[in-house]
Amino acid sequence: MDYITSFDIRLDKDVYYAGEPLTGCVVLENSENIKIRGIRVLLRGKAHVQLKVMKSGERKTLKDDQYLLDEKIVIWGKDKHEEPDATQILPRGMHQFNFAFQLPQCQMPCSLETRMGTIRYYVKCIIDIPYASSPQGIKYFSLIGPHIDCMEEKYLASLCGQDHKVRCFRCCQRGTIALRVVLERTAYCCGENLRIKAHIENRQDFTINLNIKLFQVIEYRIEKGVLGETKNITSTVLEYRSPTVNENTQAKFDSSLEQHPIKIPVVPPTMVGVCRLLQIYYMLKVSVEDERKNESLEMEFPLTIATIPYRSPQTQLYSITYDFCVDYVEGGRYISPEFRLGQVYDGNQPPGERENGAEDDEEDIILYRPVYVKCIEKPKGLGRMTKELLDQKLNESPNDLRRGLKSGSQKSMNALLQPGNTSSLEIQNPVSVKIHKTPSALEQQQLLKN
Template sequence: MDYIREFDIRLDKEYYYAGEQVSGAVILDTIENFKLKTIRVILRGKVHVEWRILLSGDRRTVKEDQYFVDERQVIWGEQNSENTIPILPRGYHRFNFQFKLPESNLPCSFESKPCCIRYYIKVTVDIPYASPPQGMKYFTIIGPHIDCMDEQYLKPVVFEDDKSTCCWCCKKSTVSLRCVLERSAYVCKESLKLKATIDNRSDEEVALRVRLEQCCEFFIDRGVLGVSKDIKHLVFEYRGSQVKPNSRTKWDSSNSLVIPPMPTTLVGICRLAQIYYVLTVSLDTQKDADIVQLSFPITIATVPFRIPNSTTPPIIKYEHAASHVEGGQYIGPEFLLGQVYDGNDHNLRESVVLYRPVYVTVDTRSEEGPKK
């Protein structure tokens, strides 16, 4: 509108946890008096899944939504008033609003091409004789609430397996692998606590390989069976040195398996999306891969592990996800502020990103424990 100099939505912070209060304000700076019926504010959180499928030879788009939060307020005027429409005087105006997020587990904010989980404030300035201006402000939800100190995650997980090779029905040699995972839940930027014992009684050298995979599953309730999409990303891979024949060695991950920033584990909370992680430990030879393989479920949490007998809590930070995992490499076109190409490549600048979700990480120095 010509008589609105500024229309903005401001929040007290950019990320929230379930149960917290979202506080903000709508800013209107006007250059003349005008009739203003209402200012409506909506707090909404939803999951949207969408992709194209081949059905009877035709490419069709399938999509579905699920809402977690849908709250509304009128911060100026009355919603169903039939009285005289009030006049907003010219000048700078600040209209405050507050919403209470539900205490239930909320899925984390997430951005990918087939699925997005978004939370936002939408404001509509209802002017009776003109098209109502609208604005949206996106923010990040840190969730769901998963505490690394929960008893179920503190129990060490022990797996072992072996592989025997045979020659004319006689056992020739055996390769065994035993792994101990100190705990099964971690916050991003922590180091996985893994120990491995390798007993190589074969005639070939073997090498340890550790890899962490992100598994994303998206669903659409369509027809009897529905439609699904599975995506896997390699988070990291570690390769150890060769273990010589007829030898035994032990390996400790120490600080070599650091988890990069990425989305939280999301299982059993959203019916349209699941995100989980699998740690695979295997032994390879020069000829064959994964001759012995062990798999551990890994939970990416939002509340970090606290070092016993330490008075210093872990330092929490919030970072964008790594670009090589789902939820970190994709930015919706509506969040990219580009420019019109004028034929001169030297004038092109990088696009400005208006919004990207962040995820909980810890300062690596917090793992060192209290200084003596």
Template sequence: MDYIREFDIRLEREMYYAGEILVGHVVLDTVENFKLRAVRVVLRGKAHAEWKVVISGDRRTVKDDQYFLDDRAIIWGKDVPEGNVPILPRGLHQFPFRFQLPESSLPCSFESKPGYIRYYIKVTVDIPYASPPQGMKYFTIIGPHIDCMDEQYLKPMMGQDKRTTCCLCCEKGPVVLRSQLERSAYVCGESIKLRANIDNQGEEEVRLKVKLVQVNLEFERSGDELQMHFPITIATVPFRIPNSNQQPSIHYEVACEHVEGGIYIGPEFLLGQVYDGSSSQEARETAVLYRPVYVSVLRSSSSVM
């Protein structure tokens, strides 16, 4: 609008954990006095899923939305349709707001093509005689917090597998692998001590390989499961065990404090430059309006023998 020079939403931080207090303020810089009924602020957390399915030969799109966080506040004026409308004097105004995030384990922010989890602040400037200006500010939820010293994570984890190979009806082996972790939760930079016991009853030499994988699960409305695997690296204690060739798969939780930007960014958060008709073929940088961050484990270049 002509009499609003600046309208912005600013947060104290861009990342929050569940249970923290979200603090920010709305900036309005006006060039003249005008009637303003209220400034409304909404805090929301939204999950959206979108799938392409084929039903009887027809390709359809199935969508589903869920709001698991919805809090509102009026930071200026009153939310009444009748009565005298107050006047906001011209100048620079900053309206503070704060929201208490719930203590429950909020799902962390997530961006992917089939779906996303987003948290945002929506501000509406309620002007009675014009279309109310609106603004949105996205932020990231990191978590949930994991206390690796909690009793449920201090129990040792054990796994066992037995493999027998066949070649032209001749059995080889078997090879029995037993593995154990001291507990099921670790923090960034911590060494994971894995104990492996291999009983090789065959004649061939086998080797042990260990792989850490982060698995993210998404469920369609029909109950089908989509698994996405992300490699995750954590500082481990190197070891050498001869005559082993098994791959133990043990699930564990990692309490991470380090965060990194996500790879996938929704197209609505990419602001490119408009083609001006010039013949220049220089690469044009794309501005990223919002990039979610995820917990990550720092890579360590040093190793302990």
């Protein structure tokens, strides 16, 4: 419609949890009076899976959908089912229509973007104009779920595993290796350090290393036909190799004492039994690796990626932010072409390189990417600085305390927010989302049509 010069959907925030109210507004500007039957807003959540399979020598594509949310409200005028012939005049000018939805308080899967499956939540606005094409706009948002708390009792119990192996060459015994592993807890939030301890005994004539790997497994399921179709995709989330354990020695490993801790990268949370079409789970594999990269004494532990971080009994200070998934696992390595503007290439070649090897100067504009929870560690020394500040204030008189409380607090915060102290900066702004330049809903509609 040429009379509509501006059309945009604005949400109060871009990240939501289950049970929260979702509020926003539709901004509409028209240069002339328009006959409109009504303006309706839809809230939808949809899971989609598409698998390519071979059956009887023929390649087929199977698809299946699951609707997670489907709500509708009319923010102006009448619905088309109420009075089909009723129309109203929308005067020219700038208009703002507010809307509000209530997200259900239940276990809901998180937003996800992969090549074979997607989980998307969005708000859609339709301007119903009789005898003309109805302008539409879509605004996507990220939903954090399901609700998994690291402080639940079933996740706080430690897991222990041990094994040994005797190596022989023909009839001669060459030595024994033994491994004992203790995983302090089984649930971690992205950004937290893995808490694992191990005791390694090497009674052989060559060196060994402790190898720790975390795997992500996504299972896609389409329940069509007699048995249905399933497909699993496994990705390596992290890999850590401990210092060398010399021959005929034993060593103890503690991840909390290492110079470089094992930090969980940003990945989608565990989803088991939440969505009918796909589920995500993680496995921690611990093994002993020799000089020839041969693995032995392999142990696997189930690991849960949670959405609420662990709170230490000593302190309740922690910070939550949101970030994109890493680009080497499912959920971060694929961006749908409908959300990319600029050079669109959906193959193995990096999107920033051309066929002749030259790089593009312009970066792609990403319309939408889901974000996930990331835990920020408490800055070291924050508790000590706070205690010293309180001790200093207790030694002052009541009048000095009242006069200097505001200035002293400001000085302490300025000391924390120095340019080099990035972790303190994140504590000061606990909720921050990396946002790309996002066009309005009308611009998105025109770009997607082109």
